[in-house]
Amino acid sequence: MASNADFRFTSIVKGLPSGYPFTGPDTQERQSGIMFQARMGANESGFGPSPKAIEAMNEASHLAWQYSDPDNYNLRSALAEFYGVGHESVLVGEGIDGLFSSLCHLFVEPGVEVVTSLGSYPTFNYHVKSRGGNIHLVPYKDDHEDRDALLAKAQETNASLLYFSNPNNPMGTWWSADKMQSMINQLPKGTVLILDEAYIETAQDDVSPVIDVTNPQVLRFRTFSKLYGMAGARIGYVIGHPELISTFDKVRNHYGVNLVGQRGAVAALHDQTYLEKVKQKVIKGRDRIHAIAKANGLQSIPSATNFVTIDCGRDSDFAKLVLSKMLKRGVFLRMPGVEPQAKCIRVSVGLDYEMDIFEKEFEAVLKELS
Amino acid sequence: MASNADFRFTSIVKGLPSGYPFTGPDTQERQSGIMFQARMGANESGFGPSPKAIEAMNEASHLAWQYSDPDNYNLRSALAEFYGVGHESVLVGEGIDGLFSSLCHLFVEPGVEVVTSLGSYPTFNYHVKSRGGNIHLVPYKDDHEDRDALLAKAQETNASLLYFSNPNNPMGTWWSADKMQSMINQLPKGTVLILDEAYIETAQDDVSPVIDVTNPQVLRFRTFSKLYGMAGARIGYVIGHPELISTFDKVRNHYGVNLVGQRGAVAALHDQTYLEKVKQKVIKGRDRIHAIAKANGLQSIPSATNFVTIDCGRDSDFAKLVLSKMLKRGVFLRMPGVEPQAKCIRVSVGLDYEMDIFEKEFEAVLKELS
Numbered sequence: 001m002a003s004n005a006d007f008r009f010t011s012i013v014k015g016l017p018s019g020y021p022f023t024g025p026d027t028q029e030r031q032s033g034i035m036f037q038a039r040m041g042a043n044e045s046g047f048g049p050s051p052k053a054i055e056a057m058n059e060a061s062h063l064a065w066q067y068s069d070p071d072n073y074n075l076r077s078a079l080a081e082f083y084g085v086g087h088e089s090v091l092v093g094e095g096i097d098g099l100f101s102s103l104c105h106l107f108v109e110p111g112v113e114v115v116t117s118l119g120s121y122p123t124f125n126y127h128v129k130s131r132g133g134n135i136h137l138v139p140y141k142d143d144h145e146d147r148d149a150l151l152a153k154a155q156e157t158n159a160s161l162l163y164f165s166n167p168n169n170p171m172g173t174w175w176s177a178d179k180m181q182s183m184i185n186q187l188p189k190g191t192v193l194i195l196d197e198a199y200i201e202t203a204q205d206d207v208s209p210v211i212d213v214t215n216p217q218v219l220r221f222r223t224f225s226k227l228y229g230m231a232g233a234r235i236g237y238v239i240g241h242p243e244l245i246s247t248f249d250k251v252r253n254h255y256g257v258n259l260v261g262q263r264g265a266v267a268a269l270h271d272q273t274y275l276e277k278v279k280q281k282v283i284k285g286r287d288r289i290h291a292i293a294k295a296n297g298l299q300s301i302p303s304a305t306n307f308v309t310i311d312c313g314r315d316s317d318f319a320k321l322v323l324s325k326m327l328k329r330g331v332f333l334r335m336p337g338v339e340p341q342a343k344c345i346r347v348s349v350g351l352d353y354e355m356d357i358f359e360k361e362f363e364a365v366l367k368e369l370s
Numbered sequence: 371m372a373s374n375a376d377f378r379f380t381s382i383v384k385g386l387p388s389g390y391p392f393t394g395p396d397t398q399e400r401q402s403g404i405m406f407q408a409r410m411g412a413n414e415s416g417f418g419p420s421p422k423a424i425e426a427m428n429e430a431s432h433l434a435w436q437y438s439d440p441d442n443y444n445l446r447s448a449l450a451e452f453y454g455v456g457h458e459s460v461l462v463g464e465g466i467d468g469l470f471s472s473l474c475h476l477f478v479e480p481g482v483e484v485v486t487s488l489g490s491y492p493t494f495n496y497h498v499k500s501r502g503g504n505i506h507l508v509p510y511k512d513d514h515e516d517r518d519a520l521l522a523k524a525q526e527t528n529a530s531l532l533y534f535s536n537p538n539n540p541m542g543t544w545w546s547a548d549k550m551q552s553m554i555n556q557l558p559k560g561t562v563l564i565l566d567e568a569y570i571e572t573a574q575d576d577v578s579p580v581i582d583v584t585n586p587q588v589l590r591f592r593t594f595s596k597l598y599g600m601a602g603a604r605i606g607y608v609i610g611h612p613e614l615i616s617t618f619d620k621v622r623n624h625y626g627v628n629l630v631g632q633r634g635a636v637a638a639l640h641d642q643t644y645l646e647k648v649k650q651k652v653i654k655g656r657d658r659i660h661a662i663a664k665a666n667g668l669q670s671i672p673s674a675t676n677f678v679t680i681d682c683g684r685d686s687d688f689a690k691l692v693l694s695k696m697l698k699r700g701v702f703l704r705m706p707g708v709e710p711q712a713k714c715i716r717v718s719v720g721l722d723y724e725m726d727i728f729e730k731e732f733e734a735v736l737k738e739l740s
Contacts, residue, residue, distance in 0.1 A: 006586065008530045008560055009617060010479045016620040024625075026439035039436070048435045057434065057630065061427035064634065065418045065599040066409070069396035094464055094626045101623050105500065109380045123624075130475065130621045160378045190378055216376065229435040232629030247379060250386040251500045253471050254493075255394075256464045258628045259602030260427065264434065 012110070012132040021126040025332055037330035038354035038361075043169070043199075043307050045229035046351045047281055049264060050274040053230065056267035060260040068259035078266050079237055088242040089213040092265075094256045096198060096221045096236035100127045102252040103194065103219070103238075107160050108133035115154045116163035117145045119170070119338040121196060124163050133161075140341060143171045143301050143309075147183045155188045162187070165196040167203050170336040170346050172303030174207050181209040184218055192244075193218045201227035201275065202282050203304035216241040224261075226306055227278060228268045233261030282306045285349030292359050296366050307348040309336070316342035322365055329361040382480070382502040391496040395702055407700035408724035408731075413539070413569075413677050415599035416721045417651055419634060420644040423600065426637035430630040438632055440624035448636050449607055458612040459583040462635075464626045466568060466591045466606035470497045472622040473564065473589070473608075477530050478503035485524045486533035487515045489540070489708040491566060494533050503531075510711060513541045513671050513679075517553045525558045532557070535566040537573050540706040540716050542673030544577050551579040554588055562614075563588045571597035571645065572652050573674035586611040594631075596676055597648055598638045603631030652676045655719030662729050666736050677718040679706070686712035692735055699731040 025042055029035055039046065048054070072092035080087045093099035100123065108114065108131035116124060118137035125135055136157050138149045145168055154162045164183070167174040175183075180195075187193055197220055200208050211220060219240040225231035235257060238245065268275075289308040293300035299311040312319045316339060323335050323345055335345045347358065395412050399405055409416065418424070442462035450457045463469035470493065478484065478501035486494060488507035495505055506527050508519045515538055524532045534553070537544040545553075550565075557563055567590055570578050581590060589610040595601035605627060608615065638645075659678040663670035669681040682689040686709060693705050693715055705715045720728065 007614065007617070008482075008562075009476050010482075012479070013476050013617065013620055018616065018620060020440065020619060020624060024437060024440045026443060027441050030443065042437055044437060045435050048432065054431050054434075057431035058428045060602075061424050061431070061630070061634070062418065064424075064427065064602040064631075065415050067394060067412055067414060067595070067601040068604065070390065070394045071397050073396060073400065094468075094623055097625050098464075098623045106379050106383050109382070112378075112380075192378075225437070231437040232430075232434040234438065234626060234628045244377065246388065247377070247383065249389060250383055253464055253468045254390060255467050256604060256626065258604045258631055260431070260630050261434075261628055264431070 012130070016130060021123040028327070028332065032327060034328060034330055036332040038350055038357040039332050040348040040350040040354055040358060041332040041334040042231070043226060043305070043348045044231045045227055045278065045306060046354065047229055047278045049229040050268045050271035052271045052274070053264040053268035057260045057264040060263040064259060066259060067255060068257055068262055070254035072257055072262060075262050075266050078269050082269060083211055083239060085211060085213050085239060086242065089245055090237055090239050091245045091248050092235060092237045092257055093252065094236070095225060095234045096196065096223050097123050098234070098256060099221060099236050099238050100124050102248050104128050104131045104133065105251040106247055107192070113157040113159045114161045114163070115150055115157060115159040117150065119336050119341050120145065120163065121165060121169060122337065124194070140171070143341065144168065144173045144175065147175065147179065151183060151186050151188070154191045159191050161194050162191050163194045163196065165198070167199040167207065167304035169199065169305065170309060170334070171341060172301055172305045172307055172309050174203055174304040177206050177209045184209060184215070187217050191217065194221065195219065196221045198223045198226050199305040202279060202306045207304055211239055213239065213241055216244060219244060224265050224268060227275060227282065229278065230261070230264060230268060233264055234258065235261045235265045282349050285355065288355055289347050289349065292362060296363060301344070307346050309344045309346050311344050314343060319343050319345055321369060325365045325368065326361060329365070331358055331361050382500070386500060391493040398697070398702065402697060404698060404700055406702040408720055408727040409702050410718040410720040410724055410728060411702040411704040412601070413596060413675070413718045414601045415597055415648065415676060416724065417599055417648045419599040420638045420641035422641045422644070423634040423638035427630045427634040430633040434629060436629060437625060438627055438629035442627055442632060445632050445636050448639050452639060453581055453609060455581060455583050455609060456612065459615055460607055460609050461615045461618050462605060462607045462627055463622065464606070465595060465604045466566065466593050467493050468604070468623070468626060469591060469606050469608050470494050472618050474498050474501045474503070475621040476617055477562070483527040483529040484531045484533070485520055485527060485529040487520065489706050489711050490515065490533065491535060491539060492707065494564070510541070513711065514538065514543045514545065517545065517549065521553060521556050521558070524561045528558070529561050531564050532561050533564045533566065535568070537569040537577065537674035539569065539675065540679060540704070541711060542671055542675045542677055542679050544573055544674040547576050547579045554579060554585070557587050561587065564591065565589065566591045568593045568596050569675040572649060572676045577674055581609055583609065583611055586614060589614060594635050594638060597645060597652065599648065600631070600634060600638060603634055604628065605631045605635045652719050655725065658725055659717050659719065662732060666733060671714070677716050679714045679716050681714050684713060688739070689713050689715055691739060695735040695738065696731060699735070701728055701731050
């Protein structure tokens with residue numbers, strides 16, 4: 001019988017834990033046997049994609065016999081125009097995750113140092129580890145990623161990559177554009193800032209520093225998975241220095257992005273009117289989640305994202321209990337993975353009927369546990 | 371100004387050539403300024419996906435706000451049932467290319483030896499090289515991949531991976547199931563056979579050896595890109611030993627496959643009646659390409675795929691000239707990359723109107739060059 005030891009996996013792979021960065025909602029439904037009444041855990045946008053994007057996708061399904069364009073030319077051009085940068089400064093990939101995989105392929109090997117926040121995006125760490133990189137974790141400070149401590153750690157370790165999300169997941173917090181620009185200006189020589197802006201479309205106007213593709217030390221990652229409502233299409237993109245961007249072509253899965261998603265994303269990008277409407281719904285939804293927290297005597301964290309993190313007021317065991325009881329009632333939520341943030345639960349803005357369910361069940365669960 | 375030398379890419383990445391495994395048809399159209407009248411170069415299926423798959427994709431586009439299932443559970447289950455193997459023996463990825471990327475991540479690092487045929491699938495080699503593996507190339511023999519020489523080379527080099535496509539691309543040739551089983555039985559200890567069966571659905575019944583997922587030395591790669599007519603959906607899969615399959619979970623892009631494609635592929639798999647109809651059209655199309663070659667006094671190679679390779683009767687420069695003249699007339703074709711196969715051109719079965727265009731323009735180009 002074959003055992004793992006018989007396979008000639010690389011030594012790095014042999015040392016990796018088995019399993020997943022995190023479990024998907026569908027798997028949770030299957031494993032728990034509970035169908036979600038309210039899907040408010042993955043920061044998806046239940047408001048859906050623009051009707052124009054759906055129309056474009058339906059037209060494209062008839063063309064699904066054609067290979068998708070490995071250049072993602074039309075989408076790249078649309079994004080380049082949208083941001084006022086050159087075509088050669090934008091790259092499209094299979095979600096931000098797919099781009100992180102290629103990014104780590106480019107930069108990470110044993111002996112390479114990477115800095116990120118403790119409790120930040122696990123899939124980034126997963127891709128770093130799968131290439132044998134060393135991860136240095138910096139705790140959050142007051143529910144924010146700690147810019148100064150991260151910069152100091154990058155300096156101290158001579159880090160090649162420094163991951164930072166703004167707005168932040170899983171806390172929803174943000175730094176202003178000038179604070180971010182100051183961080184960019186202080187980057188140690190040789191460190192590339194991996195600036196994950198997955199939630200930028202739900203943020204206030206002064207959160208995103210100016211995009212400067214002449215700076216070889218910053219890569220900006222954005223996505224159609226969040227406010228654009230196209231998580232299932234798997235379209236992320238990265239904006240940066242042309243030499244950095246073009247080097248992805250040495251390692252990426254060129255035909256990785258699907259044709260239906262490519263066309264849907266172009267249509268979605270061109271429907272900013274729809275996006276603005278959804279943004280207003282998200283802002284209203286955040287307000288409602290804050291109000292529900294308050295009505296239950298709990299603190300919630302101000303958010304620039306499409307979710308709100310609620311401090312359940314006790315320890316992480318209590319928050320876990322709340323989460324599992326909500327799940328049993330068909331309400332899918334998630335929570336931060338590490339202390340001290342893990343005393344919170346994370347609630348994505350849902351449709352009105354989902355918010356109603358959340359409100360009712362949250363109150364009931366808290367009463368049950370009091 | 372930043373130059374490549376300033377970036378901290380890994381030493382492997384620094385040594386890689388820039389650019390693409392190969393150029394996509396859309397890029398060729400853009401670069402040449404010629405819109406293809408007949409798209410017969412990428413071995414796509416212009417017959418399209420099953421109408422049931424299109425219906426499933428159109429329904430799914432409304433659900434594109436949801437993350438796709440990282441387990442690909444429904445599609446894996448459908449494939450497992452279809453092949454009569456366990457769910458844990460099947461993995462779905464972003465096309466066979468995406469799976470090759472993960473495969474090489476698992477097995478390849480500097481010092482690892484890999485054997486393949488000279489002129490075989492370039493994207494496999496691309497992924498091996500991007501991990502620093504050593505590739506050993508074995509020439510074709512009589513337009514076939516040379517089983518004995520490949521086995522000998524794998525033995526000699528102590529290869530970790532041996533790539534083999536059956537039916538073969540770019541020649542269209544095949545080996546029978548018993549010949550393949552004999553090759554499997556002779557694999558050197560420690561060598562895993564990467565059996566690329568992208569074209570298996572267009573082959574005769576006796577081409578595919580029995581799928582044996584207890585054998586840890588064979589991985590079978592198949593796709594919805596060819597006869598299923600869903601190249602743009604980017605859905606490939608691999609069947610093999612559960613321990614090998616599960617190890618992909620350590621490195622793959624879990625959320626890489628899109629939701630619309632997942633659902634389309636399940637529907638396509640369940641419509642074998644449609645697939646059989648398309649297969650008959652492909653067989654008829656192959657016959658027609660053979661007849662066109664013959665009518666022009668040229669030899670064509672018997673094919674088990676959805677394309678036919680035509681020997682243009684002179685050297686590779688001549689074949690290249692034919693190809694470029696066909697392109698100028700709006701007929702997109704491709705050709706093998708290396709001698710001696712490069713005296714041929716490769717013609718995918720097209721729709722009737724495309725075949726008419728090919729017939730007319732091919733005759734005209736040959737006359738022009740005679």
